[in-house]
Amino acid sequence: MAFDSLKKKYGIPEEKTKIVFFGSQSLNDSRKGMKYLFEAFHILRHKMGSAADSVFVLAAGRNFDAIKEKIPFCTKGLGYVAMNELPAIYSLATCFVCPSINDAGPMMVNQSLCCGTPVVGFEMGAVLQVVKDKGTGFCVKPKDSEALAEGIMQVLQMNKT
Numbered sequence: 001m002a003f004d005s006l007k008k009k010y011g012i013p014e015e016k017t018k019i020v021f022f023g024s025q026s027l028n029d030s031r032k033g034m035k036y037l038f039e040a041f042h043i044l045r046h047k048m049g050s051a052a053d054s055v056f057v058l059a060a061g062r063n064f065d066a067i068k069e070k071i072p073f074c075t076k077g078l079g080y081v082a083m084n085e086l087p088a089i090y091s092l093a094t095c096f097v098c099p100s101i102n103d104a105g106p107m108m109v110n111q112s113l114c115c116g117t118p119v120v121g122f123e124m125g126a127v128l129q130v131v132k133d134k135g136t137g138f139c140v141k142p143k144d145s146e147a148l149a150e151g152i153m154q155v156l157q158m159n160k161t
Helices: 003-009 034-054 086-092 107-114 125-130 145-156
Strands: 018-026 055-062 074-077 095-098 119-122 137-140
Touching: 003 086, 018 034, 018 086, 018 145, 034 055, 034 145, 055 086, 086 107, 095 107, 095 145, 107 119, 107 125, 119 125, 119 145, 137 145
Parallel strands: 018 055, 018 095, 055 074, 095 119, 119 137
Antiparallel strands: none
């Protein structure tokens, strides 16, 4: 499916050219590091200035309503996403963010990279093993929201979309 068709399918406004995707079965699970992701989003919004208006955030997982007010960008919760839909979403995204702080995987890191979408995440689990800072994204020090924001900004500037 073409990029513009995917944007329309997932309700992403045409003017949004940078799409940040993150997900978890439960979006309010503390081991998934959402606290650090929300801090990073606020830092990113500030650092990007008016360029932040081009960013759209997609979230996959349950409990989106409990977290959406913590995201300072236009955003949409997708709820549970079927496995066969994930490749299209990863391909649509400019980057996938994995803020997990206590997770051996997660498998979404490998899935994102298989779809050609860079990953930004903390140095742990799969991120440490497969994200090599050579176009595949950035590994940052655990629980460092500033570094996470910087990594996201670097990927958004790589011009995938």
